[in-house]
Amino acid sequence: MALRFEVLGRFNRARAAQLTLPHFACQTPLFMPVGTQGTIKGLTTDQLEEIGCQIILGNTYHLALRPTSELIDELGGLHKFMNWPRALLTDSGGFQMVSLLHLADITEKGVTFQSPVDGKPMLLTPEESIQIQNRIGADIIMALDDVVRTTITGPRIEEAMYRTLRWVDRCIAAHKRPHEQNLFGIVQGGLDPVLRDICVRGLVDRNLPGYAIGGLAGGEDKDSFWRVVAQCTAALPEDKPRYVMGVGYPLDIVVCSALGADMYDCVYPTRTARFGTALVPEGVLKLKHNAMVNDTRPIDPTCACMVCKNYTRAYIHCLVTKDAMGSQLLSYHNLYYMLQLSRNLHSSIVEGRFVCDFLQKMFPKGDVPEWVCNAMDVAGIDISSCCSS
């Protein structure tokens, strides 16, 4: 174990905590920008510190291909290589392999695939994934899991869940740096509460430093989504961090935090920036829209970020889709927005208030989606003042 997790405040199931990692002491709930290949598109590490980024996620698959984990190790680890003084998390590589490589195949040994570099058959085993992540040196590393999309049904889900448990033992055995890197296990089991329960209990038995809820954010309906999160957060230990992988939209983060989750990652803020979309309290703002052409307001008048303090919608409209600077400025703003959301969640939980502000701005007419209302019921948070029905 190489972390400390201390709950500082609660609001029913929601908790605000300090997560102390080898490289940085973080405040949760927190959002982790995805730095894919050791960089977050368009932002320097100075700017990332400026906007309050605490942890960055690196994709093991991409890093292993370029510049390779051996080189990163040789050069002193990923922190040093990308000059990021705060925390890093790497995933196992499994998800990309399955989603990016149409010829990937999963067996008990591991994930077999065709190397994108030279077409040769390759195998990513749990042992290999951990070895690569040991070389990269992130504060948190993820066990290789057998992940299936929640839109799939049938025995494959059960097979994947049990295999995930068997693989986590192999990951634990292969992990060479347990006092510097925290190995998180990932709860699988699709949308089946029975399978999810078995997986949670199996992982908790292994007494890992932290736990992730995997296999979601893949197309399942929102109602099923929040129920799985609710079940897992209820069953996972109180005193360890809970990470919902691949989430996501600001609304989803607010709901999951209400249900007791602490950590999130998603490409959404930066990806949507590249399509000219900014995140704002009301939802989204499409900078490409003609109405922006002479709009001299900042993206969000309530936002204190460098972009909102310096640039108008008209200027950014002029750039988007025509100059990379547009995406860059929107990425900066969107990440600031997500990180500010995290800070607001943390402080509002510590101070004993929560959620309503956010919902009121996003749904000024009170048309809060039903799934959110149901989830807040379970979370024990009264949002009747925000709902019209």
Add this chain to the structure above:
Amino acid sequence: MALRFEVLGRFNRARAAQLTLPHFACQTPLFMPVGTQGTIKGLTTDQLEEIGCQIILGNTYHLALRPTSELIDELGGLHKFMNWPRALLTDSGGFQMVSCITNLYVAGIFYTQWHFAYIFQVSLLHLADITEKGVTFQNRIGADIIMALDDVVRTTITGPRIEEAMYRTLRWVDRCIAAHKRPHEQNLFGIVQGGLDPVLRDICVRGLVDRNLPGYAIGGLAGGEDKDSFWRVVAQCTAALPEDKPRYVMGVGYPLDIVVCSALGADMYDCVYPTRTARFGTALVPEGVLKLKHNAMVNDTRPIDPTCACMVCKNYTRAYIHCLVTKDAMGSQLLSYHNLYYMLQFPKGDVPEWVCNAMDVAGIDISSCCSS
């Protein structure tokens, strides 16, 4: 006139001066990054201030197309639009028109709708008031320095076209002066043309000096002529242009060229080179260039330039940038940042002969640098 030019120090023909413009008091010699369409690829205005940028050049042609000079005017001018508190210079639009249209014809008939807009716009301009339009656009954009539309021909061309272009440039400058609606806020610079012909250059310089403009540019160079011809034209023009007004060599350039031109008495420069070469993975260093794509960089833990104090050299290794270049836009961004910092810091062997010749004329003894 809307500027003040005060020489603070000299070394023979070279001068260090303060150029006070409406938006900023600049120190010369200075390099102007090219911000084409109101942005310098990859750098925020904060970062530009950080690295000491004083003036940015905007291309009128591109701005007139997107987002249009009328919109910029409506929104309070280019300074406000791009949030740049320091100085701006716009060119006349002429150079791009010539080089872009030529490219279109050469490229053939596969045009996008965007290109049709260009052609349509240019055909409108060609109707009658091309020079006046150029100034009108620039009045709307609001830069501290605006350029007269000149008839520019490449120095690799010979024959009567050069003389024609030189005289036309003089006639056009009068039309520009007449069309200029904001002479107390924006400084109209004239551009010396005349190819590589000293007689033509001389006529043009004297013609422009007669018009008593706030500043002068030496145009038509940096287009493929040999270096020896290049410096001689600069030397002639700087010798003949007034002492007490800024001299701008357009399209220059390589650090070495800037040093030589400064030795010969020029004050201002612009070029896409530092940012463009960054996009090809090349960094500017005191020894020349460093190609980050090169395999030797793969595990080189040194910064691009150990003597450089910029954010990139203080934070990133060659190995890291090598990993990014040509694969992630971040590579170009970091190299652009470093290269512009390098150019703005002012670079105050195998020295080429043309440099030795130029330094002779400039009266600067570089014998300690030359092996012969």
